[in-house]
Amino acid sequence: MTIELAVPETRPVPWTRRHLLGLEDLSRPELETILDTAEDFAEVSQRRRKKRAGLKGKVVVNLFFEPSTRTRTSFGLAAKRLSADTIDFTTSSSSLMKGESFIDTAKNIEAMGIDVMVVRHSSPGAPHLLAQHVGCSVVNAGDGAHEHPTQGLLDMFTIRRCKGRLENLTVGLVGDISHSRVARSNIHGLLKLGARVIVCGPPTLVPPSIAQLGVEISHRLEDILARCDVINLLRIQFERQRHGLFPSINEYARLFGMDSQRLRRAKENVLLLAPGPINRGVEITPEVADGPHSAILQQVTNGLAVRMAVLYLLCGQPPAEG
Numbered sequence: 001m002t003i004e005l006a007v008p009e010t011r012p013v014p015w016t017r018r019h020l021l022g023l024e025d026l027s028r029p030e031l032e033t034i035l036d037t038a039e040d041f042a043e044v045s046q047r048r049r050k051k052r053a054g055l056k057g058k059v060v061v062n063l064f065f066e067p068s069t070r071t072r073t074s075f076g077l078a079a080k081r082l083s084a085d086t087i088d089f090t091t092s093s094s095s096l097m098k099g100e101s102f103i104d105t106a107k108n109i110e111a112m113g114i115d116v117m118v119v120r121h122s123s124p125g126a127p128h129l130l131a132q133h134v135g136c137s138v139v140n141a142g143d144g145a146h147e148h149p150t151q152g153l154l155d156m157f158t159i160r161r162c163k164g165r166l167e168n169l170t171v172g173l174v175g176d177i178s179h180s181r182v183a184r185s186n187i188h189g190l191l192k193l194g195a196r197v198i199v200c201g202p203p204t205l206v207p208p209s210i211a212q213l214g215v216e217i218s219h220r221l222e223d224i225l226a227r228c229d230v231i232n233l234l235r236i237q238f239e240r241q242r243h244g245l246f247p248s249i250n251e252y253a254r255l256f257g258m259d260s261q262r263l264r265r266a267k268e269n270v271l272l273l274a275p276g277p278i279n280r281g282v283e284i285t286p287e288v289a290d291g292p293h294s295a296i297l298q299q300v301t302n303g304l305a306v307r308m309a310v311l312y313l314l315c316g317q318p319p320a321e322g
């Protein structure tokens, strides 16, 4: 007779994955393992001596084929805090300009002895393709409109820190749901950790099929304000839109921008997030972005701890005490 032992869903699991390609692939215990590990690293960042030896002797390369401020800097600093050697690859000055393919470029860089490639690319699935061709770890730092797993993780980490939990919270994702990789990673992660998700935006920016993931759809911010514990304000991804999907930026700001008036109609302790870059006066007004409900800069701080956790879990050694 076999006895099946019930394993609590939230028990930390030994990490076995080589890549982090998306939150859709991860189980609840895996997500919680990353968030709990990030909690330890957030504590390290508070100390006077912030450096740890977890990635000593390892090499982390940033391979960014799209612009980035926060994600690129954050991965670079996370790797340095863990004592890795780091390389920043810039596409505009590379042999890609001479016609070398994406995979050939990556394989040549890997031949120098790379342990982790952090990849951002405008094509959905580019990091997944790379993972099939290289022997090192691959981290998806944003692939087209598909996923941005570390942004999803740092959003969840920030919510968990500010609200004490994720279970049973209602999170509104407002804006360009169709073209946002942040929306997709948030949806996969938040639903697995027990939150409810409402996506809200103009009908042209919210694909009806997104409901199949288990989210509620709304086209009126007013209708969801009083229900949300957290509102994540997403940028309109003009670079991914083929043609105008709403009349004007002013119109969008009037209907979906978070301003003081709308904030008064939201829950008293609503938490406001935005992945950045923010467009002040479009998805959020300056006074709200800089106000007490906003955790925008905390997200950036937390991103560092989350990326240290991810790099460490993928290829780190236990850090020395001290």
Ligand code: NCD
Pocket: 070, 071, 142, 148, 151, 181, 182, 234, 235, 275, 276, 277
């Ligand atoms: C996001 C991205 O690149 O997808 N930014 C980020 O990584 N902080 C969101 C965006 O660009 O709107």
